[in-house]
Amino acid sequence: xxxxxxxxxxxxxxxxxxxxxxxxxxxxxxxxxxxxxxxxxxxxxxxxxxxxxxxxxxxxxxxxxxxxxxxxxxxxxxxxxxxxxxxxxxxxxxxxxxxxxxxxxxxxxxxxxxxxxxxxxxxxxxxxxxxxxxxxxxxxxxxxxxxxxxxxxxxxxxxxxxxxxxxxxxxxxxxxxxxxxxxxxxxxxxxxxxxxxxxxxxxxxxxxxxxxxxxxxxxxxxxxxxxxxxxxxxxxxxxxxxxxxxxxxxxxxxxxxxxxxxxxxxxxxxxxxxxxxxxx
Numbered sequence: 082x083x084x085x086x087x088x089x090x091x092x093x094x095x096x097x098x099x100x101x102x103x104x105x106x107x108x109x110x111x112x113x114x115x116x117x118x119x120x121x122x123x124x125x126x127x128x129x130x131x132x133x134x135x136x137x138x139x140x141x142x143x144x145x146x147x148x149x150x151x152x153x154x155x156x157x158x159x160x161x162x163x164x165x166x167x168x169x170x171x172x173x174x175x176x177x178x179x180x181x182x183x184x185x186x187x188x189x190x191x192x193x194x195x196x197x198x199x200x201x202x203x204x205x206x207x208x209x210x211x212x213x214x215x216x217x218x219x220x221x222x223x224x225x226x227x228x229x230x231x232x233x234x235x236x237x238x239x240x241x242x243x244x245x246x247x248x249x250x251x252x253x254x255x256x257x258x259x260x261x262x263x264x265x266x267x268x269x270x271x272x273x274x275x276x277x278x279x280x281x282x283x284x285x286x287x288x289x290x291x292x293x294x295x296x297x298x299x300x301x302x303x304x305x306x307x308x309x310x311x312x313x314x315x316x317x318x319x320x321x322x323x324x325x326x327x328x329x330x331x332x333x334x335x336x337x338x339x340x341x342x343x344x345x346x347x348x349x350x351x352x353x354x355x356x357x358x359x360x361x
Contacts, residue, residue, distance in 0.1 A: 222248065274356055
């Protein structure tokens with residue numbers, strides 16, 4: 082049922098996006114530095130539609146080091162779900178921010194536990210606040226290990242968002258991280274609308290998905306919608322020669338939602354559109 086709903090949603094979204102693309106001016110794209118902490122900034126790929134409906138921040142999975150250059154070219158992450166589907170959002174009227182990791186975490190610095198740190202939480206609060214000045218409300222779409230990042234920020238900082246979309250969630254870290262993950266999940270579920278999208282064949286996300294559902298069941302969530310998909314491609318070949326091969330989940334079709342870009346982005350856009358107040 083969820084899969085059929087997703088396909089129907091995707092079809093309506095694609096038709097709407099096609100009509101938008103035919104009538105709209107081109108999306109404006111720029112790569113610029115946004116400050117995050119004192120003396121620290123992150124390069125952000127910004128995509129602005131001619132008419133802005135709302136905003137969305139896309140958080141890539143894996144190590145998150147996009148190697149974004151000054152021309153907006155992505156050096157790593159072309160296989161990442163939010164990276165490869167990024168253009169769907171400005172084409173539907175959403176201002177997009179796709180951030181790289183901050184300059185103080187670039188090689189030769191080790192990323193270490195950055196995704197689970199207070200520094201990451203501060204960075205995400207600053208980035209989402211900057212995006213909110215361009216578009217309000219703003220949403221956050223986190224894929225894979227970026228779910229750990231955004232739930233850490235929810236637990237440790239004053240994150241503001243119109244809603245969270247958690248796609249193929251991964252818990253990055255050990256027991257200490259699990260406690261923060263749970264705290265962030267409770268904070269998110271009680272304060273914001275949350276859409277969780279996973280694939281029934283994705284073993285990598287099975288435990289985080291179960292955990293999030295369990296936490297939601299023990300609360301009175303503000304607005305929690307879990308969507309479990311099936312189908313898609315059975316084989317997935319990475320296109321990026323610099324792909325994150327240390328992560329076996331990165332190569333699995335179900336985790337990558339291979340062959341499901343249209344249905345998944347359609348479901349996300351339909352959900353976000355339902356949260357955007359109509360302009361008077």
